[in-house]
Structures are given as structure tokens and as C-alpha cells.
Amino acid sequence: xxxxxxxxxxxxxxxxxxxxxxxxxxxxxxxxxxxxxxxxxxxxxxxxxxxxxxxxxxxxxxxxxxxxxxxxxxxxxxxxxxxxxxxxxxxxxxxxxxxxxxxxxxxxxxxxxxxxxxxxxxxxxxxxxxxxxxxx
Amino acid sequence: xxxxxxxxxxxxxxxxxxxxxxxxxxxxxxxxxxxxxxxxxxxxxxxxxxxxxxxxxxxxxxxxxxxxxxxxxxxxxxxxxxxxxxxxxxxxxxxxxxxxxxxxxxxxxxxxxxxxxxxxxxxxxxxxxxxxxxxx
DNA sequence: CTGAATCCGTTTAGATACTG
DNA sequence: CAGTATCTAAACGGATTCAG
Numbered sequence: 001x002x003x004x005x006x007x008x009x010x011x012x013x014x015x016x017x018x019x020x021x022x023x024x025x026x027x028x029x030x031x032x033x034x035x036x037x038x039x040x041x042x043x044x045x046x047x048x049x050x051x052x053x054x055x056x057x058x059x060x061x062x063x064x065x066x067x068x069x070x071x072x073x074x075x076x077x078x079x080x081x082x083x084x085x086x087x088x089x090x091x092x093x094x095x096x097x098x099x100x101x102x103x104x105x106x107x108x109x110x111x112x113x114x115x116x117x118x119x120x121x122x123x124x125x126x127x128x129x130x131x132x133x134x135x136x
Numbered sequence: 137x138x139x140x141x142x143x144x145x146x147x148x149x150x151x152x153x154x155x156x157x158x159x160x161x162x163x164x165x166x167x168x169x170x171x172x173x174x175x176x177x178x179x180x181x182x183x184x185x186x187x188x189x190x191x192x193x194x195x196x197x198x199x200x201x202x203x204x205x206x207x208x209x210x211x212x213x214x215x216x217x218x219x220x221x222x223x224x225x226x227x228x229x230x231x232x233x234x235x236x237x238x239x240x241x242x243x244x245x246x247x248x249x250x251x252x253x254x255x256x257x258x259x260x261x262x263x264x265x266x267x268x269x270x271x272x
Numbered sequence: 273c274t275g276a277a278t279c280c281g282t283t284t285a286g287a288t289a290c291t292g
Numbered sequence: 293c294a295g296t297a298t299c300t301a302a303a304c305g306g307a308t309t310c311a312g
Contacts, residue, residue, distance in 0.1 A: 124214025
């Protein structure tokens with residue numbers, strides 16, 4: 001039977017490709033940055049250390065779960081330091097590591113590109129939608 | 137009543153913040169780039185135009201659905217051109233627009249940062265996991 | 273060849289309640 | 293204050309099927 005060829009080939013390709021992707025540094029970086037809250041937290045910490053609740057307020061729409069979870073992965077990746085002061089109640093500050101700080105220029109260059117070109121993207125989008133709605 | 141304060145305040149904040157985010161160009165760019173297939177398609181088109189099936193093979197693990205869907209959004213965003221040649225059967229080529237081409241340097245600089253610093257991230261991750269498994 | 277439409281399992285993220 | 297645990301709704305992505 002020829003029924004499995006297409007899907008199977010794609011499957012085989014997928015496995016090989018996923019392995020390749022898993023080893024791609026750019027991919028990994030994008031995976032971090034793509035997280036909705038990562039860049040926001042990084043930006044919030046750009047000015048200096050902040051406490052947990054402080055972050056939670058500054059970033060507004062974030063839930064406790066997402067904030068904690070994102071901070072954990074950032075800490076694990078060595079981008080953020082978690083500083084515990086064993087007072088009562090306990091006090092926890094988060095701050096950028098040197099590595100985390102080095103990410104800021106990248107974010108800024110990204111922002112620069114976005115600020116420059118996103119208007120063109122918007123325009124393209126509007127034109128596309130107009131064309132579509134006209135039935136073109 | 138004080139029962140609604142926490143969740144409600146977060147909700148109110150969320151609405152305001154989502155509106156803010158929706159207007160943030162950097163956010164929009166990251167939203168595009170965060171798509172698993174976007175950067176891969178962009179990279180695949182860096183050398184020149186490619187046909188649909190050609191892309192599908194080159195990118196391996198991608199499904200028809202995702203390939204088509206991603207190409208559509210890229211087209212809508214003005215990053216990719218869709219060129220139809222009305223032969224039988226029909227032939228469709230995809231190519232980077234000028235705008236899409238301008239994204240390549242950004243991706244390269246991102247890649248540069250990643251290649252430089254991801255090893256440090258890996259190391260931090262390994263150290264973190266080691267600490268955790270020790271019960272620290 | 274190039275897609276659109278549909279079904280469906282997996283993952284994700286938010287709300288809520290509880291702990292030290 | 294700074295989280296953890298659990299439940300559930302929604303988004304995502306893959307396979308399959310149909311069409312021009």
C-alpha cells in the first residue's frame with residue numbers, strides 16, 4: 001500500500017529536523033524571546049532590581065503563575081538572579097545578571113527595526129485585507 | 137466588598153496592558169518571529185524564490201497546514217510575495233519582498249548573539265539543574 | 273501541484289484556592 | 293510577601309480528506 005508514504009516521509013523528516021532545531025542556538029534564543037512575558041520582565045529589570053510584587057504590578061496583566069514560571073526559566077538560563085533576604089516576611093529581589101544585561105542591546109536593536117519597519121508591515125496588512133474583502 | 141479586588145484589578149490592568157502591547161511594535165515583531173516556521177521560511181527564501189513543494193521539502197518537518205498558514209501571514213505582512221503562474225497545473229513561487237529582505241540582517245544579528253552567548257546559557261542551565269537535583 | 277476544510281489530541285495559560 | 297497546586301478553557305498543530 002502507498003498510504004503511508006507521504007505522512008511517513010514527513011514524519012521521518014520531522015524527527016531529523018526537530019533534532020536539528022533543538023541544536024540551533026538562534027532557535028533557542030528565539031524560543032526564549034518569543035515568550036510573551038520574557039521581554040517584558042527583562043525590560044522591567046533593565047533599571048535595576050525589583051521585588052516580586054513590584055514586578056507583578058509593573059507588568060500588570062501577568063498572572064502569578066506566569067510571572068513565577070517565567071522568572072524561574074530566566075533564572076535557570078542565567079539571565080536573572082534571584083536574591084532572597086531571609087527577613088520576616090521574606091523578601092525576594094530579582095535582578096539581571098551580566099548575561100541578562102547583554103541581552104538588552106539585542107532587544108533594543110530589535111525594537112529599532114520594529115519601530116522603523118512595522119508601519120510598512122501594517123500598511124501591507126491593511127492593503128492585503130482590503131484586497132481580500134473586495135473578493136480579489 | 138473586597139472580594140473582587142485582586143482579580144478585578146489584574147483584569148483591569150490586563151485590558152489596559154493588552155491595549156498597550158497591541159500597540160508595541162517590538163511586541164508585534166517578536167510575535168511574528170516567535171512563530172516556529174517563520175524564521176525557517178525566511179531563511180529558506182533568502183537564496184531566492186521557491187515553489188510551494190520545494191519549500192515543503194526544504195523545511196522538512198512542516199505540515200501543509202502550517203506551511204500554507206505561515207506563508208499567508210507572511211504574505212499579508214508584506215514580507216513575502218506570492219507569484220502565480222497560470223500554467224496547468226498551476227505553479228506558485230514565493231519570494232522575499234524588499235521588506236522581508238531587510239529582516240535578514242536582524243535575524244543574522246540575533247543569530248550572532250545566540251552563537252556567542254547560548255553556551256553560557258547552557259552552562260547556567262546545567263548548573264541550575266545540578267543544584268536543583270542536589271536538593272538545593 | 274497547490275491549496276482549503278475538518279477533525280482531534282496536545283499544550284498552554286488563566287482563574288482560583290491554599291501554604292509558609 | 294512570595295509563592296504552590298489544581299482545574300479548566302482556549303489555542304495550537306498534525307493528520308486526513310476534498311477541490312481547483
